[in-house]
Amino acid sequence: MDNSSISAGERIIAVVQQMVRERSITRPVSSNDSLAEAGMTSLDAVRLVLLVEDEFNIEIPVNELTLANFRSISTISLLVTKLASLT
Template sequence: MQAFETDVQNRIIKLVQGILAQNSLSADVTSAARLVDIGLTSMDMVNLMLGVEAEFDFTIPQAEITPENFQSVESLLRMVVSQLQPVKAA
């Protein structure tokens, strides 16, 4: 994993931990852990989406707001990195 991706992953984990802390929950937030399994509710997912947008200063395109992209830190990482990296010419 590149340093850029590690930084993005660490920032996403901090966001998830912050939301859990607001709910008086704590969990071992790993990149593969399913977010619903560690305690995030649907409202928490909305807060996480807004937190990701604020943290990385971009708007998540409607097409990317899918349950698949919000399953785990790993799936969020892939989506965020794909949004932040310049489009590569084919």
């Protein structure tokens, strides 16, 4: 699938929605919702990091692997945008 016309935020939403479905989380998750409060675990967070790196063909530096950067879809989108601007 060609993702060039889809925004980073929309791509991250798709990745998170995939994880939510796989985990059978029934609570809707919006862009600013805490992913932890939605039911995602620390293991889910690790998987999410890997999925985001794969989706955007980036490597997230260790110093950016913080709860603040992976709190919500919005914070992940900001991180991806920041990292993309550095390349």
